[in-house]
Amino acid sequence: MHPRSLAHVEHRVTVTHSDSADVLREMERLARQMEARRLQAERRRVVAQRLTEANISIIPTPQECWLGPGSFKMIPDTVILPDMNAETNISDAQTVQRVLQERLGVEYGIGTDGPAGAIILSNWPVGQVCPFQGDQGYRIEVGDNWVEIRAKTSVGFFYGAQTLAQLATPELQVRRCHINDWPDIEHRLAMIAVSQGAFQV
Numbered sequence: 001m002h003p004r005s006l007a008h009v010e011h012r013v014t015v016t017h018s019d020s021a022d023v024l025r026e027m028e029r030l031a032r033q034m035e036a037r038r039l040q041a042e043r044r045r046v047v048a049q050r051l052t053e054a055n056i057s058i059i060p061t062p063q064e065c066w067l068g069p070g071s072f073k074m075i076p077d078t079v080i081l082p083d084m085n086a087e088t089n090i091s092d093a094q095t096v097q098r099v100l101q102e103r104l105g106v107e108y109g110i111g112t113d114g115p116a117g118a119i120i121l122s123n124w125p126v127g128q129v130c131p132f133q134g135d136q137g138y139r140i141e142v143g144d145n146w147v148e149i150r151a152k153t154s155v156g157f158f159y160g161a162q163t164l165a166q167l168a169t170p171e172l173q174v175r176r177c178h179i180n181d182w183p184d185i186e187h188r189l190a191m192i193a194v195s196q197g198a199f200q201v
Contacts, residue, residue, distance in 0.1 A: 040063075040184075043063065043064065044061050044063065047061055047062055047063070047064065047065045048061045050065060050067060051065065051067075054067055054175065056166075056167065056175060057166065058163055058166045058167065059166070060183075062163065062179045062180070062181040063132070063180055063181050063182060064131075064179065064180040064181070065177060065178070065179045065180075066177060066178045066179075067175060067176070067177050068142075068175075068176035068177060068178070069176060070144060070175075070176045071142075071173045071174055071175050071176060072117060072142050072143060072144060072145060072146065072147060072173070072174050072176065073117075073171070073172055073173050073174070074100075074104075074106070074108070074117070074119070074147070074168060074172045074174060075116050075117075075172065076106050076107075076108070077109075077115070077116035078108055078116045078117045078118060078119060079108060079109045079110065079111040079112075079113070079116075079118055079119070080093045080096055080097055080108050080109065080110045080111070080118070080119045080121065081093075081110075081111065081112065081113070081118045081119065081120045081121065082110065082121050083121050083122050083123045085123070086123040088154050089121070090110070091154060092121055092123075092151075092154050092157045093110045093121060094110070095154060095157055095158050095161065096119065096121060096149065096157055096158075096160075096161040096164075097110060099158065099161035099162055099165060100119075100161060100164070100165055103162070103165035103166075104165055104168055104172065106172070117145040117146055117147075118145075118146050118147075119146075119147045119148075119149070119164070120146055120147065120148040120149070121148075121149055121150075121151075121157060122148060122149070122150045123150070123151065123152065124139075124150055124151065124152045130152065131180045132156075132180045132181060132182040133182040134182050134183065135152060135153040135155050135156060136153075136155050136156055136159055136182060136183050137151065137152065137156055137159075137180070137181065137182030137183075138150065138151040138156040138157065138159055138160035138163070138180075138181060138182075139151070139160075139178075139179065139180050139181075140160055140163060140164060140167075140177065140178070140179040140181075141177075141178050141179075142167070142174050142175065142176045142177050142178075143176065144176070147164060147174060149161065149164065159181070163179065163181065
């Protein structure tokens with residue numbers, strides 16, 4: 001390698017020695033970053049395999065997912081329970097209601113209680129350690145007679161509702177599960193090749 005400042009060496013080049021502490025620290029940072037990405041990719045692969053074996057399709061694949069026995073049926077009488085301690089409680093509930101109506105064809109009511117189970121919306125407490133990252137992250141937990149979506153922002157509730165809609169079967173059964181999800185990048189892009197024939201979005 002031609003002698004030159006190591007600051008100009010591309011990251012893909014392996015440097016075996018250096019007198020620069022800054023370069024060594026940068027290499028260590030990049031190595032940690034690469035290992036974190038490798039572990040993340042492996043975790044997503046395991047989740048995708050787990051969902052495939054359960055005949056569940058979620059796009060994009062969640063960051064973390066655990067499946068349990070049983071399911072909850074979201075019948076038309078199921079209600080959406082907003083977080084009454086949140087300033088955006090009604091608008092968040094309306095967002096979830098709209099997503100589920102568009103995706104599932106059922107308009108769930110917004111209320112305070114219901115005999116047919118509930119879709120519970122909870123804002124993540126400020127200052128509490130959060131298992132998901134960023135404003136778009138969310139957690140979904142499904143029990144025998146309820147679903148809870150937890151998020152920090154209205155955007156998180158929107159994406160949580162999108163995942164909930166994908167979890168539901170045509171009979172509106174939702175497998176018991178625990179999902180933590182957040183995007184790897186803030187802005188995502190999808191290219192749809194319309195020339196390939198009919199498809200559902």
